[in-house]
Amino acid sequence: MFLINCPYCGERDQSEFSAGGEAHIMRPKQPTELSDDQWAEFLFMRKNIKGVQFERWNHAHGCRKWFNMVRDTSNDKIHAVYKMGEKPPSK
């Protein structure tokens, strides 16, 4: 349980947000040309990092906008919040 600083609405309770998993996994430009291994990699395989992780969040019960977040999954501390399309901050 923690507070999230939505880039559009400001600080709100985490329960207003829904998590969208690991960020910066690009949807393949030509899905039909992928092998089964590559498709599985895109669809299912995750780093599931214990530590600093880049992830997508949605302010579901607020502005309903998607954004990115850098969070330490070992202690739920949020290091940075940035908008979709912006360059991720370096670790």
Add this chain to the structure above:
Amino acid sequence: MKNKYSIFSLIKNAFSYHENWQRAWRDPEPKKEYDAIIIGGGGHGLATAFYLAKKHNMTNIAVVEKGWIGGGNTGRNTTIIRSNYLWDASAGLYDHALKIWEGLSQELNYNVMFSQRGVMNLAHNLQDVRDLKRRTHANRLNGIDAVWLNTEEVKKFCPIINTSPDIRYPVLGGTLQKRAGTARHDAVAWGYARGADAMGVDIIQNCEVKGIKRNGDGIEGVETTKGFIKTKKIGVVAAGHSSVIANMVDLKLPLESKPLQALVSEPVKPIIDTVVMSNAVHAYVSQSDKGELVIGAGTDAYVSYTQRGSHDVVEGTLKAILELYPIFSRMKMLRQWGGIVDICPDASPIISKTHIKGLYFNCGWGTGGFKATPGSGDLFAHTIANDEPHKLNADFNINRFVSGDLVDEHGAAAVAH
């Protein structure tokens, strides 16, 4: 040689004020090399070691555990055991475990307090009724006991449930598996540890794995906080931390680790003598032998390794509990905790070889691994010893995420998370 636990050993030790009981397991320093190393000293890991020694004569093995045995999810779950899964593959897997549970205390000479008090799953809407009835039929076709109860029968089986038709999610019926029940989770870890230790397995606690040394397409050994240990076979049974181990060898797994919470109330006199689960309102409750209500909540919807979980998840569960059991409205909750569960996209486990020779994973048990502990250990031991899966865990290989042949139990199991 381990002394046998019996009524006579209990009387004998009473004369010495219970001060001279034999140690249940040793506390060895790691050897330089083992035939196999199990990473993770929870129920599944200890069971794997136990069956490797007992059924496959692999006694020169070690279990390495970063904390103390049974201190992770083995000691954090709500101790429910059942096998009423929908798909054939899951039914085979979980009923294999249930059959071992039925003789486990004798097999281990350790009372795991397995109690077949039944597990009842409630239906709250028409779709629930259809799904649960379908599941009882599927269970029976697989030789698993399951019956459908109507509302009156539900009330008769567990009188404290509010079956009034005017609650938000009225009880329209339920399924009952009478062979299902609970067991004492700590005793399972201790019993397997004692049994494995007696056959020569080294259980090394406070020993964290820091890295895995590769050797061509195989492995050389593990780097631990107690030094390097050589081995050709590694079985990873690290539950929520499976991805942490996998990342050491650049292996990606289809897992997300999330906190799952549970809580217990103050102890009261016997009031509920079964396990009741509700999928739709997400509430399940049983009563421990100490008298505490044991309540399971849901998972947080984001990756976290914090072992605590969010308040709103507990709040939602308790709301549902109170509507179904108004009698609990003045109960005080004593303790709340979280455990980190590793969830697969299809909510089924992975008991599998990997593309790295000698490296095996038993993970992805998500929110329901405790019930499978003996079966999981048995099948994983078979997989490690023979370098190929048993027919019961063949479907639970890691390649199903490439082939698409998933065992989708998310909606199919008796309770969703």
